[in-house]
Amino acid sequence: MCCLREKGQKASASQRSVGDLQISILLPSGRSKSCGLCFSDGKCRIDYILVYRKSSSQSEKREIFERNIRAEGLQMEKEASVTNSDVIFLKLHAPWDVLCRYAELMNIRMPFRMEKRINKFRGWLPRKPMKFDNDTLPDLEENESFTAPFSRSRIHHFIIHNKDTFFNNATRSRIVHHILQRVKYEEGKNKMGLNRLLSNNSYEAAFPLHEGRYHSKNSIRTHGAENHRHLLYECWAWWGVWYKYQPLDLIRRYFGEKIGLYFAWLGWYTGMLFPAALVGLFVFLYGLFTLEHCQVSKEICQATDIIMCPICDQYCPYLRLSDSCIYAKVTHLFDNGATVFFAVFMAVWATVFLEFWKRRRAVLAYDWDLIDWEEEEEEIRPQFEAKYSKKERMNPISGKPEPYQAFTDKYSRLVVSTSGIFFMILVVIAAVFGIVIYRVITVSTFAAFGWALIRNNSQVATTGTAVCINFCVIMLLNLYEKVALLLTNLEQPRTESEWENSFTLKMFLFQFVNLNSSTFYIAFFLGRFTGRPGAYLRLINRWKLEECHPSGCLIDLCMQMGIIMVLKQTWNNFMELGYPLIQNWWTRRRLRREHGQKAKAGFPQWERDYNLQPMNAYGLFDEYLEMILQFGFTTIFVAAFPLAPLLALLNNIIEIRLDAYKFVTQWRRPLPSQAKDIGIWYGILEGIGILSVITNAFVIAVTSDFIPRLVYAYKYGPCAGQGRAGEGCMMGYVNASLSVFQVNDFEKRSQYRDYREPPDSAEPYSYTLQFWHVLAARLAFIIVFEHMVFAIKTLIAYLIPDLPKDLRDRMRREKYLIQEMMYEAELERLQKERNEKKKKKDRAHHKEWP
Numbered sequence: 001m002c003c004l005r006e007k008g009q010k011a012s013a014s015q016r017s018v019g020d021l022q023i024s025i026l027l028p029s030g031r032s033k034s035c036g037l038c039f040s041d042g043k044c045r046i047d048y049i050l051v052y053r054k055s056s057s058q059s060e061k062r063e064i065f066e067r068n069i070r071a072e073g074l075q076m077e078k079e080a081s082v083t084n085s086d087v088i089f090l091k092l093h094a095p096w097d098v099l100c101r102y103a104e105l106m107n108i109r110m111p112f113r114m115e116k117r118i119n120k121f122r123g124w125l126p127r128k129p130m131k132f133d134n135d136t137l138p139d140l141e142e143n144e145s146f147t148a149p150f151s152r153s154r155i156h157h158f159i160i161h162n163k164d165t166f167f168n169n170a171t172r173s174r175i176v177h178h179i180l181q182r183v184k185y186e187e188g189k190n191k192m193g194l195n196r197l198l199s200n201n202s203y204e205a206a207f208p209l210h211e212g213r214y215h216s217k218n219s220i221r222t223h224g225a226e227n228h229r230h231l232l233y234e235c236w237a238w239w240g241v242w243y244k245y246q247p248l249d250l251i252r253r254y255f256g257e258k259i260g261l262y263f264a265w266l267g268w269y270t271g272m273l274f275p276a277a278l279v280g281l282f283v284f285l286y287g288l289f290t291l292e293h294c295q296v297s298k299e300i301c302q303a304t305d306i307i308m309c310p311i312c313d314q315y316c317p318y319l320r321l322s323d324s325c326i327y328a329k330v331t332h333l334f335d336n337g338a339t340v341f342f343a344v345f346m347a348v349w350a351t352v353f354l355e356f357w358k359r360r361r362a363v364l365a366y367d368w369d370l371i372d373w374e375e376e377e378e379e380i381r382p383q384f385e386a387k388y389s390k391k392e393r394m395n396p397i398s399g400k401p402e403p404y405q406a407f408t409d410k411y412s413r414l415v416v417s418t419s420g421i422f423f424m425i426l427v428v429i430a431a432v433f434g435i436v437i438y439r440v441i442t443v444s445t446f447a448a449f450g451w452a453l454i455r456n457n458s459q460v461a462t463t464g465t466a467v468c469i470n471f472c473v474i475m476l477l478n479l480y481e482k483v484a485l486l487l488t489n490l491e492q493p494r495t496e497s498e499w500e501n502s503f504t505l506k507m508f509l510f511q512f513v514n515l516n517s518s519t520f521y522i523a524f525f526l527g528r529f530t531g532r533p534g535a536y537l538r539l540i541n542r543w544k545l546e547e548c549h550p551s552g553c554l555i556d557l558c559m560q561m562g563i564i565m566v567l568k569q570t571w572n573n574f575m576e577l578g579y580p581l582i583q584n585w586w587t588r589r590r591l592r593r594e595h596g597q598k599a600k601a602g603f604p605q606w607e608r609d610y611n612l613q614p615m616n617a618y619g620l621f622d623e624y625l626e627m628i629l630q631f632g633f634t635t636i637f638v639a640a641f642p643l644a645p646l647l648a649l650l651n652n653i654i655e656i657r658l659d660a661y662k663f664v665t666q667w668r669r670p671l672p673s674q675a676k677d678i679g680i681w682y683g684i685l686e687g688i689g690i691l692s693v694i695t696n697a698f699v700i701a702v703t704s705d706f707i708p709r710l711v712y713a714y715k716y717g718p719c720a721g722q723g724r725a726g727e728g729c730m731m732g733y734v735n736a737s738l739s740v741f742q743v744n745d746f747e748k749r750s751q752y753r754d755y756r757e758p759p760d761s762a763e764p765y766s767y768t769l770q771f772w773h774v775l776a777a778r779l780a781f782i783i784v785f786e787h788m789v790f791a792i793k794t795l796i797a798y799l800i801p802d803l804p805k806d807l808r809d810r811m812r813r814e815k816y817l818i819q820e821m822m823y824e825a826e827l828e829r830l831q832k833e834r835n836e837k838k839k840k841k842d843r844a845h846h847k848e849w850p
Helices: 013-017 059-071 096-105 152-157 169-180 194-199 228-237 248-255 257-289 295-302 321-334 339-367 382-387 407-447 452-456 458-491 496-524 554-595 605-610 621-636 644-666 680-703 706-716 769-799 805-848
Strands: 048-053 075-080 087-093 109-115 145-149 205-207 392-394 401-403 738-743 748-753
Touching (some): 048 169, 048 605, 059 194, 087 605, 096 169, 194 382, 228 248, 228 644, 257 621, 496 554, 496 621, 554 644, 554 680, 706 769
Antiparallel strands (some): 048 087, 075 087
């Protein structure tokens, strides 16, 4: 088998322009055969690499394993590392007959001899804002053939231009990995599989090779791509193409469907953020342009004669309400007449995003031949097998005996694990309580600060520093990963997918509570239970609980979300790319010091890939978790911070290229694997969408001043009883929202935000009728808002089918054509057999004639 550059089923445009030649990436002029993609003979392509150390104590298991690998038909070649003679690379190659045999067993779909005559599906939402030039990037052209499960008996029906490239590199690696997972290394019922040998250190690493270097001295537009890795770098991972749409078909071809689906989902999410970001920016600009006409802001800025009660017991002075003029104007930028509309829009947006993602996923599943794909029966985890090997029962699917976990043991472990989850959530709540104590204590400290800027803005300084400390606590409490690992292993999940789902759910709960607990406190608890002047509720009977700013609590929530979102995303992006960059730089530096400046350039491909960082142990978990938490920030409190979708959009444009650069240049090539969807993450997204409706209803009703202003305009303001509400109807609102407190020591009065009777009334400091009207209106708004939005979400989900009509027709048409062609092929075969029998009969009859 020749070791040539992988090509598509048809000659590409650029290849045609140079005479339809297959260009080898192995042996350009002046380069030796050992460039690292083939065996030493330069013919057999390397499909998989295993790495071990000669000093390892597991040599006996390894020898049996390798002997059984040869028995399966795989070809092997060993070579010592250039930099360390103790490290041995075992190169594996699958011949044509082995690939065909296992492709049939694994039901791998391959191109069929039939052209598609149905136009490509195009949705009404724009999916490719900046399309690629297929003449320049020929590998992105669509496959023009239907596919069918591979069958050796019908091999003549499949499009085989070249046996060397019929199975692409990703498929070859997947087949070899499938074989390695089923080869025994020791006598015993379950003593098999590469994963077990990796876990007991028989092998140090296992990975498929990258397809050469990702950069070239020559331009891709003049000389073409040297390999698919180079093509991916130039049209996807390079920062110069940040505005281009992702080449999903090429990503899938190189990294497999599972990683391809992640980038498809990330790209879809980023594209759907465009309308959300534009509407959020419109809400912000609406607040900016209407700022000068806001009656409430005007009254606060002009209230020089209103004296507010001190916000702390000591050092805090009496303030004029007009001192909070700037904060009132900033609050109006986020809390204005368009806020309710934006909250409804984002709730509907979340539903539309998920429903249209299902349609997009269905199209990708069809294009990538995943419609009929089903996961194989998973192997039992070695830990589960070792724990419960004494008790067995028959597997209802395979009919073979397997270890069995008793019901009482399973649920007792589940109870302990659940208790551990709640305990860790309580630890987070305790951390939030510590931050609350910090805010209560430091507000007095900042009020007595020597610097006038801090002293005059003590409450904002307290909030800002508390948010920064909260971010540090969030990062320090990332030890949840170890706790989640401990609790998941305690549960003893049966299979790897069960383990991944359990671990994912725990990590999401920990990180979600860790990231959002302080935000929930500010949104729904800050300033709600402080009492009133003269009867404050105190923490440990000492410190007065923190109050909201005279201009409202929403400014605190905006600061919390803005700072956490920016810092969290910046830190994640730095760590995501910075860590592997530093690790690889250190490795290159060590190699240059030991082997010379140009030594690495002469290393074979397996040596270069081995020196890269492996993909993290949890696969795409960290990538998905980061984006899901961002989705929560973008939707859950978006009514308080309309710029959240814009920040998320800007981050994701960078995130796509960061992840692409990391996969192409900094990580070893991960094993290409298949998946039909994004798994448990979709259910988490739906849960966040439901939670966002509830939280935004409470933010508008409780945190913002939307409801008190509405009640005043219709019931107590100048327009009361007229059935209308405008800025002119808000005259006198500020004074109506303040209550009076008699300061006996100084024989003067101060005011505070609340609806209470004055001190000289029959029932001093009791709640006024306006308080109860506002409370009733808030509860009514929450109920109406939730029911209305949930009804709209349900209606949208019902009206948008999961499968586009065009796609449904294509699937039916394909099924019909394949059945028709199979029938015609079978008739052709029977006709040939009949003709052959007739010829034989005629020959026999001719011989018998005298």
